[in-house]
Amino acid sequence: MERSVNYGVTDDLILEATELRLGLPGSDGHEKQSSATACHVMRNNKRASPQGISEEPRFKICISNESDVASNGDPDCEPPAKAQVVGWPPIRSYRRNSFQQMKSTDQDDADAGMYVKVSMDGAPYLRKVDLKFYRSYPDLLNALENMFKFAVGEYSEREGYNGSDFAPTYEDKDGDWMLVGDVPWDMFVSSCKRLRIMRGSEARGLGCL
Amino acid sequence: MNYFPDEVLEHVFDFVASHRDRNAVSLVCRLWHRVERLSRQRVFVGNCYALSPQILIARFPGLKSLTLKGKPHFADFNLVPHDWGGYVQPWIEALSNSRIGLEELRLKRMVVSDESLELLSRSFANFKSLVLVSCEGFTTVGLAAIAANCRFLRELDLQENEIDDHSGHWLSCFPDSCTSLISLNFACLKGEINLAALERLVARSPNLRSLRLNRAVPLETLQNILMRAPQLVDLGTGSYVHDPDSETYNKLKHTILKCKSIRNLSGFLEVAPRCLPAIYPICLNLTSLNLSYAAGIHGSELVKLIRHCAKLQRLWILDCIGDKGLEVVASTCKELQELRVFPSDPFGVGHAAVTENGLVAISVGCPKLHSLLYFCQQMTNAALIAVAKNCPNFIRFRLCILDPTKPDPVTMQPLDNGFGAIVQSCKRLRRLSLSGLLTDWVFLYIGMYAEQLEMLSVAFAGDSDKGMLYVLNGCKKLRKLEIRDSPFGNKALLTDVGKYETMRSLWMSSCEVTLGGCKTLAKEMPRLNVEIINEHDQMEIGSDEQRVEKMYLYRTLVGPRKDAPEFVWTL
Numbered sequence: 143m144e145r146s147v148n149y150g151v152t153d154d155l156i157l158e159a160t161e162l163r164l165g166l167p168g169s170d171g172h173e174k175q176s177s178a179t180a181c182h183v184m185r186n187n188k189r190a191s192p193q194g195i196s197e198e199p200r201f202k203i204c205i206s207n208e209s210d211v212a213s214n215g216d217p218d219c220e221p222p223a224k225a226q227v228v229g230w231p232p233i234r235s236y237r238r239n240s241f242q243q244m245k246s247t248d249q250d251d252a253d254a255g256m257y258v259k260v261s262m263d264g265a266p267y268l269r270k271v272d273l274k275f276y277r278s279y280p281d282l283l284n285a286l287e288n289m290f291k292f293a294v295g296e297y298s299e300r301e302g303y304n305g306s307d308f309a310p311t312y313e314d315k316d317g318d319w320m321l322v323g324d325v326p327w328d329m330f331v332s333s334c335k336r337l338r339i340m341r342g343s344e345a346r347g348l349g350c351l
Numbered sequence: 352m353n354y355f356p357d358e359v360l361e362h363v364f365d366f367v368a369s370h371r372d373r374n375a376v377s378l379v380c381r382l383w384h385r386v387e388r389l390s391r392q393r394v395f396v397g398n399c400y401a402l403s404p405q406i407l408i409a410r411f412p413g414l415k416s417l418t419l420k421g422k423p424h425f426a427d428f429n430l431v432p433h434d435w436g437g438y439v440q441p442w443i444e445a446l447s448n449s450r451i452g453l454e455e456l457r458l459k460r461m462v463v464s465d466e467s468l469e470l471l472s473r474s475f476a477n478f479k480s481l482v483l484v485s486c487e488g489f490t491t492v493g494l495a496a497i498a499a500n501c502r503f504l505r506e507l508d509l510q511e512n513e514i515d516d517h518s519g520h521w522l523s524c525f526p527d528s529c530t531s532l533i534s535l536n537f538a539c540l541k542g543e544i545n546l547a548a549l550e551r552l553v554a555r556s557p558n559l560r561s562l563r564l565n566r567a568v569p570l571e572t573l574q575n576i577l578m579r580a581p582q583l584v585d586l587g588t589g590s591y592v593h594d595p596d597s598e599t600y601n602k603l604k605h606t607i608l609k610c611k612s613i614r615n616l617s618g619f620l621e622v623a624p625r626c627l628p629a630i631y632p633i634c635l636n637l638t639s640l641n642l643s644y645a646a647g648i649h650g651s652e653l654v655k656l657i658r659h660c661a662k663l664q665r666l667w668i669l670d671c672i673g674d675k676g677l678e679v680v681a682s683t684c685k686e687l688q689e690l691r692v693f694p695s696d697p698f699g700v701g702h703a704a705v706t707e708n709g710l711v712a713i714s715v716g717c718p719k720l721h722s723l724l725y726f727c728q729q730m731t732n733a734a735l736i737a738v739a740k741n742c743p744n745f746i747r748f749r750l751c752i753l754d755p756t757k758p759d760p761v762t763m764q765p766l767d768n769g770f771g772a773i774v775q776s777c778k779r780l781r782r783l784s785l786s787g788l789l790t791d792w793v794f795l796y797i798g799m800y801a802e803q804l805e806m807l808s809v810a811f812a813g814d815s816d817k818g819m820l821y822v823l824n825g826c827k828k829l830r831k832l833e834i835r836d837s838p839f840g841n842k843a844l845l846t847d848v849g850k851y852e853t854m855r856s857l858w859m860s861s862c863e864v865t866l867g868g869c870k871t872l873a874k875e876m877p878r879l880n881v882e883i884i885n886e887h888d889q890m891e892i893g894s895d896e897q898r899v900e901k902m903y904l905y906r907t908l909v910g911p912r913k914d915a916p917e918f919v920w921t922l
Contacts (some may be wrong), residue, residue: 229428229835230810231726231753232784233428234427234428235427
């Protein structure tokens with residue numbers, strides 16, 4: 143991110159918009175407020191529904207500490223995995239649908255591997271994710287971890303997912319249950335019919351094969 | 352005050368065209384009210400549930416042109432369930448049963464059925480113009496009825512509607528005697544079109560000025576059409592794909608040279624970039640260019656094209672133009688007044704191609720800019736402050752950062768100051784959409800400075816009720832307020848309930864407002880409809896402390912509507 147762009151304005155204008163210091167009580171707190179907000183920014187919108195199950199956070203944004211930003215100088219930190227926010231970005235349905243059409247005109251298998259069910263052993267209901275939304279395994283796994291509140295451990299070809307009680311698996315076109323992560327991402331997306339997060343001894347068993 | 356006979360007053364009122372001015376005129380005295388209402392021909396209804404067709408007909412017996420809007424704006428973004436309402440049928444029925452000689456109907460975000468279109472087409476002998484924007488519920492069968500029965504049809508304009516395409520033969524339903532067409536726009540139709548019928552229709556429409564084709568119309572047909580209609584002022588191409596070495600393309604190049612009147616260009620729904628040079632000659636005279644559906648034109652070709660468009664006043668493009676491309680726009684299009692930059696990859700976890708740099712470049716090069724819709728990867732306060740300084744004439748300023756709560760990436764601060772600069776500098780600002788990380792401060796600034804603001808869209812912003820209150824207290828001309836995912840609750844909602852009768856509507860979704868708060872409001876303000884939209888069947892269980900998922904309230908003369916579906920509860 144270049145900081146050297148010249149907007150043709152003086153430094154006075156760039157910082158602190160002194161014109162807008164309205165002299166209200168706590169106006170100095172603006173600085174503090176904003177750095178506080180950088181951390182408080184994760185707005186979960188969790189609320190209790192009558193069933194008592196808290197709703198999923200609608201979205202997540204990247205919380206980067208000021209220090210991180212300063213150290214690598216890259217304020218463009220990529221959010222780990224964004225859940226899709228309903229109705230955002232605000233573009234008309236007609237245009238939104240056109241995009242999907244435009245993107246998929248070249249892809250014959252546009253229908254394969256889009257929304258798939260995700261079940262987690264012990265969870266009361268299933269979820270759905272759009273596999274096309276993710277670019278890689280870490281992307282997808284992060285999203286699943288956030289969705290179901292678990293951690294998946296380290297993947298290795300030899301041992302599967304080490305260090306946790308959970309193993310992400312999927313049902314492929316042949317009906318077999320496979321461990322997520324073995325095949326290239328695109329191959330996975332086109333063959334995955336549903337996901338299941340196994341837990342407990344069953345999960346560990348997979349890793350021991 | 353009775354100095355003049357009514358005819359004279361009426362003649363004077365003829366010069367008063369705008370709806371607002373005519374509304375003001377009608378408030379002066381009973382005489383003026385009467386003369387005005389009897390002579391009014393064009394009526395605008397911003398919320399179809401604010402009054403009834405009967406009231407409309409009783410008041411304006413001379414009605415010729417009606418504009419109706421249905422669903423709330425956020426319905427465009429899938430925030431309103433499908434069957435919420437906004438049906439045009441009762442209006443058409445009532446009008447057709449009356450003596451009103453309707454000639455023009457313009458609908459936005461309404462549900463239009465084939466039956467409605469059929470009834471419309473049969474009820475008004477002099478019907479001339481149908482404009483449907485962002486509507487749904489009808490098919491090409493309804494269009495066929497319009498084509499077949501409206502003998503003096505001049506305008507059929509379909510913009511971004513969801514239309515079920517049953518067959519392309521509706522075009523053939525225009526009788527041979529129909530020669531009155533001035534404007535035909537069917538770009539949003541997805542299906543096949545009877546090309547021969549289209550060509551014949553164009554050939555017998557000498558007054559045709561505006562023609563926008565859909566994807567199914569190939570370049571050969573475009574060539575034939577332009578041969579017949581070199582007088583076109585507004586052209587939307589369909590599929591613009593061909594072999595640039597072909598005879599057809601060659602013919603097109605020559606034909607286009609004869610089309611000296613084209614000022615608006617759009618379409619390119621499919622495009623072979625190597626064929627673009629054929630249109631360079633028309634680019635010189637273009638005042639409006641819409642390439643926002645032309646995903647096939649990439650950055651560098653886009654830029655090459657734009658270099659030819661020195662007279663452009665309105666430009667709609669995709670963000671694949673990039674910041675560098677926007678710099679070219681800035682140096683080429685000195686007359687630019689309206690710019691919309693749409694995301695070409697709205698859901699990509701990757702990067703949108705424009706940032707604050709592109710916008711600043713535009714503001715430097717295009718000081719006449721007054722309307723902006725800008726989807727971008729990021730924005731900084733410094734950029735917004737610069738833009739505010741360079742372009743003090745904004746009327747509409749809509750910014751959408753693809754990550755909705757992103758702070759200024761350089762300073763990690765909220766964007767309060769940047770938007771504050773915009774509202775302070777742009778004294779004529781009427782419409783504002785916010786995004787990025789925002790605290791209550793931005794609302795304070797809006798309330799203080801945005802004196803002309805009529806419409807405000809808020810998403811994922813603010814810290815407390817104070818934010819919303821600043822706006823409600825400060826913006827005297829506010830008409831529409833729509834808020835989603837922001838921490839405004841009952842205190843904000845209930846502090847000044849009278850305010851809502853001065854506004855058209857308020858939308859709040861995923862905020863902190865509770866059922867109890869909404870009930871209180873509804874009780875105190877009987878002339879508002881307070882609708883709770885509840886998709887999860889929780890209405891029975893509702894306790895007053897429960898947060899309301901979606902609330903839409905609007906002023907109305909006619910009380911709770913009778914066509915509300917099960918999941919809408921008017922308190």
